Amino acid sequence: MMQAVVKESAGVDFVLKQVPIPTPKADEVLIRVEAVGLCGTDLPIFKGVRPVAYPLIPGHEFAGTVVGAGNHVADFKEGDRVVPGLVVHCGRCDYCRRGLESLCDGIYEIGIHTDGAFAQYVVAPEKTLHRLPNGLTFEQGASIDPIASAYRPVKKAAVGSGDTVVIFGPGPIGLYALQIVLAEGAQQVAVVGTGDDAQRLALARRLGADLTVDASVESPAEAIGAWTGGRMADVVIEATGVAEVPGFCLGCLKKAGRLSLAGIFHRNSSINLGDVVRREIAITGSICYTWLDFQACLDLVTRGRVRVEPLISHRMPLDQMAAALEIAERRESVKIIFFPWPGAVQ
Ligand SMILES: [Zn+2]
Ligand SMILES: [Zn+2]
Numbered sequence: 508m509m510q511a512v513v514k515e516s517a518g519v520d521f522v523l524k525q526v527p528i529p530t531p532k533a534d535e536v537l538i539r540v541e542a543v544g545l546c547g548t549d550l551p552i553f554k555g556v557r558p559v560a561y562p563l564i565p566g567h568e569f570a571g572t573v574v575g576a577g578n579h580v581a582d583f584k585e586g587d588r589v590v591p592g593l594v595v596h597c598g599r600c601d602y603c604r605r606g607l608e609s610l611c612d613g614i615y616e617i618g619i620h621t622d623g624a625f626a627q628y629v630v631a632p633e634k635t636l637h638r639l640p641n642g643l644t645f646e647q648g649a650s651i652d653p654i655a656s657a658y659r660p661v662k663k664a665a666v667g668s669g670d671t672v673v674i675f676g677p678g679p680i681g682l683y684a685l686q687i688v689l690a691e692g693a694q695q696v697a698v699v700g701t702g703d704d705a706q707r708l709a710l711a712r713r714l715g716a717d718l719t720v721d722a723s724v725e726s727p728a729e730a731i732g733a734w735t736g737g738r739m740a741d742v743v744i745e746a747t748g749v750a751e752v753p754g755f756c757l758g759c760l761k762k763a764g765r766l767s768l769a770g771i772f773h774r775n776s777s778i779n780l781g782d783v784v785r786r787e788i789a790i791t792g793s794i795c796y797t798w799l800d801f802q803a804c805l806d807l808v809t810r811g812r813v814r815v816e817p818l819i820s821h822r823m824p825l826d827q828m829a830a831a832l833e834i835a836e837r838r839e840s841v842k843i844i845f846f847p848w849p850g851a852v853q
Contacts, residue, residue, distance in 0.1 A: 510847065511626035512828050515562045517555040523826055526564075528628050535630045536583055537575035538591070541645035541851065543624040544568035545831055545843040546653065547678065548771070552619070553832055559619060566625035567593040567618030570639055570648025580633045588639040590648040591631040592655070592801045593617045598634070609659075609795035616795075625825060627847045637801055640809050646822070646844045647808055650815040653842070654804040655796035657683035657746070657769065661691060662800070663791040664742045664767035668692035671738070673731055673759045675699045676746035677707035679842050680769055682714060682818055684744050689715050690812040693742075697734060699727050699755075703838050710817060710841065728758035740764060750774040762786045769793055818842045822852050 508525040515522055531537045543566045551557035552565050559565075573587040583589065596603050597613035608614075617623050617631055639648040657680045666672060672693045674681045677700045688696050695718070698711040702723035711719050720730040731740055739761035745753055748770025756766050757778055766788060783790065796804075807813040821843040823831055834840045846852045 509627035510825060511564050512566070512825060513562050513564055514552060514559065517558060517561065519554055521553060521828070523828065526626070529622060529630045531575055531577045531580075531630045533577040533579040534634070535577050535632050536573045536580055536589070536636065538569075538571040538589060538624075538629050538631060539574045540566075540569050540571045540624045540627055540629055540847050542570055542649040543825075543845050543847065544646075544649045544653070545835060545840075545845070547680075548619070550832070550835060551773075563619075564622040564624075564626050564629075565618050566623035566629075567616060568649050568652040569624035569629065570645045570651075571624075571629070574628070576633075583633060583636055588641075588645075588648070589631075589636045590639050590651050590801075590805070591617060591635040592637065592796065592798060593619070593623075593635075593652060594795050594797075595621075595632055595635055606797060606799075608797045625828065625845065625847075627825075635798075637798075637805055640805060642809060643805070646819060647815045649844060650818070650842070651801060651804050651808065653679045654683045654687070654808065654813055654815075655801045656680055656793075658687055658800050658804050658807075659796045660684065660744055660746075660767040660769035660791070660793040661687045663793050664744065664765045666691045666693050666742050669694050670741040671735055672696045672742045672744065673699060673727070673740040673756075674744045674746060675727075675752050675756055676748075676770060677704050677711050677719075678746060679818055681744070681746035682707070682711060682841070683813060684746060684769065685711055685714055685716055686813045687807065688742075688744070690807060697731060697740075699730075707841060714814070714817060722755065727755050731759040742767065744769055746770050748772050750776040752776075753778050757782055757788065760786070760788055764788055766790045767793065819844055822846065824849070824852055
């Protein structure tokens with residue numbers, strides 16, 4: 508048996524309980540979970556706002572050690588340190604063949620559609636696994652999922668040297684996007700938040716943002732206009748998922764600018780499409796990441812181009828989940844990492 512956080516019904520509750528250790532199928536490995544992050548995606552699942560098939564053990568940002576493997580597993584063995592990506596793709600559909608794994612027609616996601624890692628053990632298909640490089644910690648491994656979710660929208664916007672970039676939303680995705688944008692050679696980067704975000708904006712400055720804007724006291728477009736001498740931004744990355752924000756993003760872009768949407772919207776957003784047409788704005792969406800995106804992010808962390816530790820605000824044992832959810836709900840955390848094994852909290 509193992510300890511797990513189980514979401515049993517659509518209500519606001521979850522239970523902490525002992526459940527059987529899962530058995531890997533032929534193409535899966537059993538992983539001892541060493542570190543697992545709390546994601547913005549987990550909050551609507553815990554609140555019952557995002558329905559899932561109950562019962563479910565959530566948790567998809569994790570790293571651990573292989574402790575068992577099915578018969579068909581070829582390349583991994585007991586003792587290997589691994590990080591799975593949450594995207595389980597079929598490998599056969601048109602989208603998979605085009606390398607668009609996160610658009611797979613048969614996609615399922617670990618911790619959302621099948622049991623995840625808010626537990627002491629989890630199973631994952633071999634094809635989702637990445638080796639955790641020797642120099643990386645498990646909490647760094649558990650952070651590759653949000654880094655990869657920030658990497659894809661940066662790649663979609665084709666950020667390059669000389670670009671002025673504005674990032675809306677200083678949460679983990681925005682703060683990782685900031686570091687990736689700088690690694691890609693952007694000339695200058697601004698991060699926009701609201702009144703609640705004072706600490707996150709301060710963190711953005713420490714991570715290299717040239718400018719931070721508090722949208723609750725100043726107009727983002729005016730602030731970016733003043734900062735760029737009226738030239739405005741080449742690229743805006745939207746990392747809030749708040750329906751009103753894309754309109755503000757458009758206001759910060761120069762002609763032929765690129766708007767890359769990374770936030771997950773739960774309400775319809777209304778923007779001025781006439782402005783998009785006349786100023787030839789390009790808008791792209793991104794969801795999750797591919798196996799190659801994930802591998803690129805492991806390399807970024809290994810080379811020190813993206814730093815994880817400054818974003819980790821809390822380290823907790825798994826039985827502190829209720830307290831963690833309250834902290835996250837009050838927006839007092841940036842990233843909370845759980846260590847499911849006794850004595851592992853560093
Ligand atoms: Zn996540
Ligand atoms: Zn597919």
